[in-house]
Amino acid sequence: MPPRARLPDLSRLFDSVVDPLYVVDDRRRIVYLNEACAALLGVDRAALAGRECRYRSDEAADPLAAAADALCPPPLVELGRRITAELVLPVAAEGAPSVRTALFLPWNVGGEKPAVLVWLLAPEAAEQEQAERRSADAEARKLHALAAKLRRESSGRYALARLVGESPALKRIRNQIVVAAGTSAALVVVGRPGSGRGHIARAVHFARPSSPASAEQTASDSSRPLVPLDAAVLGPELLQSTIRGMIRTAREAGRAEAGTLLLLDVDRLPADAQAELAGFLKLVELPLRIISTSTLPLERLAETGGFRPDLAAWLSTLTIEVPPLATRPEDVASLAQAALEELNSAGARQLAGFTTEALDRLAAYNWPGEARELFELVHQVCRTAEGPLVQAADLPKVLAVAADAARHVPPPEETIVLDAFLADVERDLIGRAMAQAKGNKTVAARLLGLTRPRLYRRLVQLGLETETIVFEELIEGDDAAQSS
Numbered sequence: 001m002p003p004r005a006r007l008p009d010l011s012r013l014f015d016s017v018v019d020p021l022y023v024v025d026d027r028r029r030i031v032y033l034n035e036a037c038a039a040l041l042g043v044d045r046a047a048l049a050g051r052e053c054r055y056r057s058d059e060a061a062d063p064l065a066a067a068a069d070a071l072c073p074p075p076l077v078e079l080g081r082r083i084t085a086e087l088v089l090p091v092a093a094e095g096a097p098s099v100r101t102a103l104f105l106p107w108n109v110g111g112e113k114p115a116v117l118v119w120l121l122a123p124e125a126a127e128q129e130q131a132e133r134r135s136a137d138a139e140a141r142k143l144h145a146l147a148a149k150l151r152r153e154s155s156g157r158y159a160l161a162r163l164v165g166e167s168p169a170l171k172r173i174r175n176q177i178v179v180a181a182g183t184s185a186a187l188v189v190v191g192r193p194g195s196g197r198g199h200i201a202r203a204v205h206f207a208r209p210s211s212p213a214s215a216e217q218t219a220s221d222s223s224r225p226l227v228p229l230d231a232a233v234l235g236p237e238l239l240q241s242t243i244r245g246m247i248r249t250a251r252e253a254g255r256a257e258a259g260t261l262l263l264l265d266v267d268r269l270p271a272d273a274q275a276e277l278a279g280f281l282k283l284v285e286l287p288l289r290i291i292s293t294s295t296l297p298l299e300r301l302a303e304t305g306g307f308r309p310d311l312a313a314w315l316s317t318l319t320i321e322v323p324p325l326a327t328r329p330e331d332v333a334s335l336a337q338a339a340l341e342e343l344n345s346a347g348a349r350q351l352a353g354f355t356t357e358a359l360d361r362l363a364a365y366n367w368p369g370e371a372r373e374l375f376e377l378v379h380q381v382c383r384t385a386e387g388p389l390v391q392a393a394d395l396p397k398v399l400a401v402a403a404d405a406a407r408h409v410p411p412p413e414e415t416i417v418l419d420a421f422l423a424d425v426e427r428d429l430i431g432r433a434m435a436q437a438k439g440n441k442t443v444a445a446r447l448l449g450l451t452r453p454r455l456y457r458r459l460v461q462l463g464l465e466t467e468t469i470v471f472e473e474l475i476e477g478d479d480a481a482q483s484s
Contacts, residue, residue, distance in 0.1 A: 020100075020120040024073055026113040028053050028350070033071075037120065040100070041067045041089060055352070056345040057338070059090050066090040069345075073104045073116045075352040075388035080106045080114055087120070163196065163203070164338045165331030169323045173200065176320045181207035184257075186315050188266065188292040191322030194372030197293040198264060200320060202226065204291060205260045225249075225259035231292075232268035236276035243280060246288055258288035266292035266315065267301055271308075278311045290315060297321075325370050329363040335371055336362055339378035340390070351382055357392040361399040427462050430455070 020037035437443035459465035
């Protein structure tokens, strides 16, 4: 019997509950929410009832869809598990918290999967519940909450969606985007292919605040265009016609700015196109911004003759460098969760995340294709994973090989300095001879097959005797030799 059939009898009881609560059926549709829950979300509960919710951290454009998605239970509830997790609410009533701890209770009412009764706990009860319960998907739910937090801190079309992670490098890049968005200076984003260079460049463009000359120009300024060009195939004629066209269009529209010219892989810009762009910059005060992406810093290329020095300096007024993913393994788990939730938002199947062993394997891989390779791999394995959590066995075998190699790193080769090694051997042999001779240098020299003066010289050179004593004994030894 579907949950909707039982709800009329329970709605009066649920409506009397002070804490917010709601019910999601086996198809992830919100079939009931009480007045307290509707008030917390700031929505009409009748408008939200019947909406499907998806387990995703990015916020839908439609406020009702965003509210529904925020209420989606973790997929492990489908296995009949009682789970406690945090909900990040997109809209909250004045004075109400935007993050609430919820208790998800499976409700077996005869469907293919259990329906879920969700109780938003008071702070005291939430603290006690979280202290008492731990489950296999705790890490996945933590990553889901982190992804939601990072996404909610950003806004706009390119709101750092793939720049999730808590490494110092990612935090620095997010701060640099904010700074770069506040100016019209030229910017180059440096990083390996697949690292998200183009995404960062677009994030800077779309995050930049409009600066209209008047209120009437607000609409036109907010639609400031972004024109991407592949620099590797860009000739001087196309470059010139594009820049002139952007300026002409802006003037016809009454806009003070022509927008942003995005030069992708500018380090591959042909020499004649470099000369054309450098000439434009010298002759014309361009009312447009130029943002570029590059594999290597342009000024380093200029030092080796691979790029025009004057153009490299101008394009690199601001620089954002994206370090390789292999150098920040702490970001891999967050990126993998973000990739998983991309699929959740686009399809009917909902996954919770990854097991700890699966995350360890992902972090041990060196990701030559950077974040793009990680996203493609996660999309692939999520389509074939059998359970709501991606297991290590679901991952490609190459990741298991990489994890095994990381556990068995061969020790570094030791460099043998021959002179020092031979000196240590000689020092040991002389020490043994001196011990056997009970300190008598004449006897020790005979045991070693040396003359006594030569033994004395080696004792000094090896730091086993002072030069003064040796000099005195040398004299005594020579006198003894002469008398004999």
